[in-house]
Amino acid sequence: MSKLDGPEPFELFALKYARHGGRKANDNFIGGDLHEVGSDLFYYVWVARRSDKLFVIDTGFGPEAAKQRGRELDCLPAEALGRLGIAATDVDQVILTHLHYDHAGTLGHFPKACFHVQAKEAAYSTGPCMCHSFLRHPFDVEDIVSFVRLNFAGRIAFHDETTELADGLTLHRTGGHSGGLQVVRVWTRRGWVVIASDATHLYANYRNNLAFPAVYHVGELLDGYRTIRRLADSDDHVIPGHDPMVMRLYPAPSPSLEGIAVRLDVPPHES
Template sequence: MIANDERVVLVDTGFRAETGLRRGRAMLRCPIDSLSLCGFDVRQVRDVILTHLHYDHAGNMGRFDAAHFHLQRREIEFVTSAMMSSTNPNLGGSVEASDIHTLLDLIFAGRVNILDGYATLAPGIELQRIGGHTPGQQLVRVRTARGWVVLANDTCHYEKNLADRHPVSAFVDLREMIAGFDTIMRLADGDMSRIIPGHDPIVMRRFPSPRPSLNDIVVRVDLPPLHIAP
């Protein structure tokens, strides 16, 4: 979630409970229902950035009646290609057909902003295609009080992917993924503490919670880290 006095922007929409059940992933907390924990209503969300269209990032699109969606052209082309007939987790195996049906309905409704490479969504919110993990994977760069913060998402699942230049286990293009690591570092001004990996539990320990009742549920990555792990 990215928010200031003017706008509320959501980055990715998580997976749906029924999808998780079928794929053996328990839903501990619905991310959309949890917006209210942070004082937001889904109707306030006018912009949703989809970093890519894997099922764990692109469920629940239908719950945002007031929103426009922002994603890369190459991601849309990928999830509507013959590659989706493969159950390999790098290809169709990580994409839910019903999510793509929802996306196509949104495109026909004129509610999808289709991007090519770099884009500025609003002052201080930049999108950059990185590729590698999926063809149209994009990261989000946000200007905060502590400087630029890069929501790296699945361009690096874990911090060690980036630190060790070790590729994420799922990818469609290794060359793009490896080259992307350098781009991520550059966009974060070389400061690892400003890079938020997509699946790394260290994020929940490193950054402060907005209030004690939200401990282990919500953290503010716009604030300085509590500590830097070795």
């Protein structure tokens, strides 16, 4: 698609709301050395915004999950959105890349939203796989109960593999990390950017073909690296789900948002 004749591009933002430090290499890569220091994880929600559409991508987690899992919560995701001038109470479209606790908590902070999720993720997170403690560990049962209640209220939109939500924004299931994980391909002024979420936690995962240890299907996860490369205009157009480097590579929208939000619709400072 030409930048001249395509749809109106989206502004695209990452908002950091939490972090987890003290990690080892084997916390981030299957086969990593437990004696080597590993990258911290930053926790993000994302926003795609233009004159006629606004999508929030993921809803993060709150204080209770932070306490239970030993994460450092900087602010609630809804508060981070407010600093970008977005009221969570007014948001009507939320994309959930998957239903793990750090991506699908705080659903109640979005009382008007329709939530977009892959049907396979709903089946995975409520089905037989949850009999296994290893697979259910990344989920919070109360988040899943909230999700089921929202479904009964008619506020869940289910998708099957690939869906165009708007001209210039599409959903694509990759699976792997979770049964129905989806990535979001967004048309911006610099071309096609992919919010990869946990299809790749860190740049190093997909660039070095290394699997993150929290995984449902390793083969699908590795295949997903090819998918996000195919969907993005370049490796610099892939945005990983938890890499602290995102906050260093991209500029803040304003000085007041330094360390809180960065723009992803402009090129990174370096490759």
